[in-house]
Amino acid sequence: MSSNSLYERARRLAGNSALVALSLSAAPGIGQAANLLHDYSAAAEYSNSGFFTGEFDEAAADATTQGTGFKLTGSKTASDTMFWEWNNYYQLTLRKYDVTGFAFVWGGGINGSLSDGDMLNTAYDFSIDFTHTTPTFPEYDYTGAQWRLVTGLLSDPYSPEQWQSGPDSNSLISNEAWGSMNAAGQQQFQGSLELSIDDWAATSATSWYVVLAVEWFDPLARPGWEDTQGSMNGDTFTLTIPNQSIDVDLVSSTVVPLPAAAWLLGSGLLGLASIGRRKQS
DSSP states (O other): OOHHHHHHHHHHHHTTSOOOOOOTTTSTTBSOOOEEOOOEEEEEEEOTTSBBOSOOBGGGEEEEEETTEEEEEEEEEEEGGGGEEEETTTTEEEEOSSOSEEEEEEEEEEESOOOTTOEEEEEEEEEEEEOOOOOSSGGGOOOEEEEEEEEEEESSOOOOOTTOBOGGGGOSEEEEEEEEESSSEEEEEEEEEEEEOOHHHHHHOOEEEEEEEEEEEOTTTSSSTTGGGOOOOOOEEEEEEEEEEEEEEEEOSSOBOHHHHHHHHHHHHHHHHHHHHHHHO
């Protein structure tokens, strides 16, 4: 039942008695919640110094509206060729010293006002799968991978660009999780992050972000002690954020659930109407 129909019913029951009521839309704190907006989803080569070093692949990542936030998904496969490039000066294919893996980035603006005590919750579920070729000198075999997931708020809008640092370098507030693998194969990672928003961040924040970065330790393709023996062997690395996804959600500390608010307001109006009828009789 709408707030207007409740109000009209109570007014008719009350007759000429004085009745002052607020509609649901005018009642403060009822049904008024900020929500996240989506501006970008992409993946690119990444350096552990915190910079995106390659062109962005927008088709590799996506975001679907879910409640006051988004379901973030993506999938990207890279080979050990991403660590190499042709050098015109030496007329040779040489290693890149500015690439250690790749990263996904999602983010956008915030619609509405945040409040002290709001929460930015991020539940994650993704998998890593990579292959590995034993190097010529096994003593240099330090294969593995590590990942880092960061979620946070920014005071200014952010737009991902090549050779730009990630949004996590300028966070108002942030929270992160990390993990690693020390052998080739597939492994799934699950967990959740909770970011409590204080009054300062609530006043200053204009946008949100999530970054998932992976660093791939492939000794046949990465700079290291075995440089003179390095080569490309077709090793591959895949990071998948499937339908289980990364779910980022903005939880308000002040919102009263609308159905409960409607019942409370309706009960109050009907109570006033009953008093008005008794006065008339």
